[in-house]
Amino acid sequence: MMTALRQYFEVCGELLYWLFVAPFRGKPWRLGHTFAQIVRIGVHAVPMSALTALTIGVVLAMQSAAQLAKLGATMYVPGLVSSSLVRELAPLITAVIVIGRSGSAVTAELGTMKVSEEIEALEVMAIPPMSWLIVPRFLAMVIMMPLLTVFGIYVGLAGGWLISHFSLHMNTAYYVNHALQYVELRDVGIGMLKSGVFGVLVVTIACSIGLNVSGGAEGVGLATTRSVVVSLLGVFIANAILTALFFF
Amino acid sequence: MSSQLPNAPAGEPIIEVDSLVRHFGSQTVLNGVSFKIYAGDTFVIMGGSGCGKSTLLRHLIGTEKPTSGSIKVFGREITTMRHGEMQKLRGRYGMLFQSGALLQSLTVAENVALPLVEHTKLDAGLIDTVVKMKLEQVGLTGHGHKKPSEISGGMKKRAALARALALDPPLVFSDEPTAGLDPIMTAVVDELTQRLTQKIGATVVVVTHDMNSVFRIGTRIIMLGTGAQQGKIIAQGTPEEIRANPNPAVQQFINGEAEGDAGDDSGGHLYRDSLLGGHARTGLLSKS
Numbered sequence: 001m002m003t004a005l006r007q008y009f010e011v012c013g014e015l016l017y018w019l020f021v022a023p024f025r026g027k028p029w030r031l032g033h034t035f036a037q038i039v040r041i042g043v044h045a046v047p048m049s050a051l052t053a054l055t056i057g058v059v060l061a062m063q064s065a066a067q068l069a070k071l072g073a074t075m076y077v078p079g080l081v082s083s084s085l086v087r088e089l090a091p092l093i094t095a096v097i098v099i100g101r102s103g104s105a106v107t108a109e110l111g112t113m114k115v116s117e118e119i120e121a122l123e124v125m126a127i128p129p130m131s132w133l134i135v136p137r138f139l140a141m142v143i144m145m146p147l148l149t150v151f152g153i154y155v156g157l158a159g160g161w162l163i164s165h166f167s168l169h170m171n172t173a174y175y176v177n178h179a180l181q182y183v184e185l186r187d188v189g190i191g192m193l194k195s196g197v198f199g200v201l202v203v204t205i206a207c208s209i210g211l212n213v214s215g216g217a218e219g220v221g222l223a224t225t226r227s228v229v230v231s232l233l234g235v236f237i238a239n240a241i242l243t244a245l246f247f248f
Numbered sequence: 249m250s251s252q253l254p255n256a257p258a259g260e261p262i263i264e265v266d267s268l269v270r271h272f273g274s275q276t277v278l279n280g281v282s283f284k285i286y287a288g289d290t291f292v293i294m295g296g297s298g299c300g301k302s303t304l305l306r307h308l309i310g311t312e313k314p315t316s317g318s319i320k321v322f323g324r325e326i327t328t329m330r331h332g333e334m335q336k337l338r339g340r341y342g343m344l345f346q347s348g349a350l351l352q353s354l355t356v357a358e359n360v361a362l363p364l365v366e367h368t369k370l371d372a373g374l375i376d377t378v379v380k381m382k383l384e385q386v387g388l389t390g391h392g393h394k395k396p397s398e399i400s401g402g403m404k405k406r407a408a409l410a411r412a413l414a415l416d417p418p419l420v421f422s423d424e425p426t427a428g429l430d431p432i433m434t435a436v437v438d439e440l441t442q443r444l445t446q447k448i449g450a451t452v453v454v455v456t457h458d459m460n461s462v463f464r465i466g467t468r469i470i471m472l473g474t475g476a477q478q479g480k481i482i483a484q485g486t487p488e489e490i491r492a493n494p495n496p497a498v499q500q501f502i503n504g505e506a507e508g509d510a511g512d513d514s515g516g517h518l519y520r521d522s523l524l525g526g527h528a529r530t531g532l533l534s535k536s
Binding site: 116117 | 336339343345
């Protein structure tokens with residue numbers, strides 16, 4: 001546990017150097033690698049995020065409609081869907097999808113590179129693995145996580161609209177107006193802040209565990225599982241803390 | 249034991265190792281290792297499994313730090329060297345890994361081009377020309393577009409050799425370069441390594457336990473011991489001197505005999521025993 005924490009903070013420390021100091025010492029970010037990672041980590045996660053957000057939006061609308069109907073208050077469904085999505089569910093569900101899809105892939109890829117001596121080869125070729133492998137993944141994750149969250153909010157709202165329009169017979173303008181009425185700009189900002197924090201947590205945990213893999217193929221498998229579990233725990237705990245700070 | 253090999257060439261050594269010790273927990277892997285490597289040497293580090301030869305190589309390339317002792321490369325102490333300086337020094341290394349360690353996400357040509365892209369200001373056209381030339385030298389013309397997963401083990405080793413020599417480094421390290429290859433491909437890789445490094449005037453440090461390779465390419469050799477002699481140099485010299493070495497452990501290793509004293513001058517343990525975890529002595533794996 002202590003060793004893992006030490007390794008995590010070592011990776012974070014090095015990452016900070018390569019993010020904020022190295023570019024001013026003639027070692028710029030590798031933008032080509034970053035764009036490639038944006039596609040792999042973010043763009044390829046769009047279909048899965050969309051499907052998940054759509055079902056969450058639909059379920060949220062159905063559950064809230066079922067309860068609010070007892071009070072004759074189904075007009076509040078759009079607001080409930082939008083505020084839930086923006087404040088909590090979109091950042092959280094997007095993070096869960098990214099952990100399962102991209103975080104695990106980052107750990108598995110780095111772990112495989114570690115056990116097959118590829119990372120050592122980079123070091124011996126005087127190509128810093130932090131600059132070549134980690135910084136592009138970090139930048140891609142912190143850029144794409146909020147974007148995927150915004151996308152998730154839109155798709156989730158579309159899911160809520162499906163139920164509101166076809167089952168509760170609300171017209172589209174009414175749904176949009178009420179959905180927007182219950183969301184403030186501050187909520188959107190905090191939702192984005194959450195997704196940014198989740199992105200940092202997911203990518204640093206995935207990279208730290210991936211870079212410290214040992215034990216061949218079995219080690220890579222165990223590390224990937226550990227990466228997913230630790231990332232999920234980290235994101236849920238961070239979400240609770242951020243919600244307490246900003247909404248409670 | 250003298251730190252300088254017999255018949256050592258004149259001039260300053262390129263690598264100078266003095267009293268190198270490395271512990272992993274309570275285990276001593278390297279125990280007072282001292283030697284010098286001179287320009288133009290093909291210096292072979294040999295020994296049985298677990299004797300510490302790969303660990304020694306990792307200390308020479310600066311990816312491991314010793315418990316105590318000194319390593320000078322090109323006259324500079326690397327055990328206390330700062331990371332940035334070490335990175336600059338590594339620009340003068342070429343390294344051939346046991347597995348090849350080609351980056352799986354890049355093609356063979358991109359792998360060979362990587363050191364050129366990272367450490368030179370050559371334009372893309374010139375880099376392309378150099379890569380084609382390097383691939384031709386190792387017999388991989390027409391395979392540059394393939395991913396490492398699409399080529400054979402021998403081709404991977406040759407591609408890795410092309411990458412290691414891409415910058416024409418003055419110092420080349422090679423960790424078990426022929427492990428897992430058939431005898432013909434082993435000879436091909438040995439011959440290529442020798443020819444290409446001689447062409448650029450590089451000094452080569454090879455870790456291997458393939459005796460054919462040792463005597464085919466080695467100009468100077470050290471052997472590390474196992475067992476009670478763990479991590480110590482038990483023999484050193486030219487190939488002829490190693491062949492004539494009277495140490496029974498050395499002779500057992502050279503001749504590939506199961507019975508003998510390899511790794512233990514006292515004769516108290518069999519090298520085979522240490523490999524088999526004592527099963528040979530208890531008769532579990534004996535013929536009867």
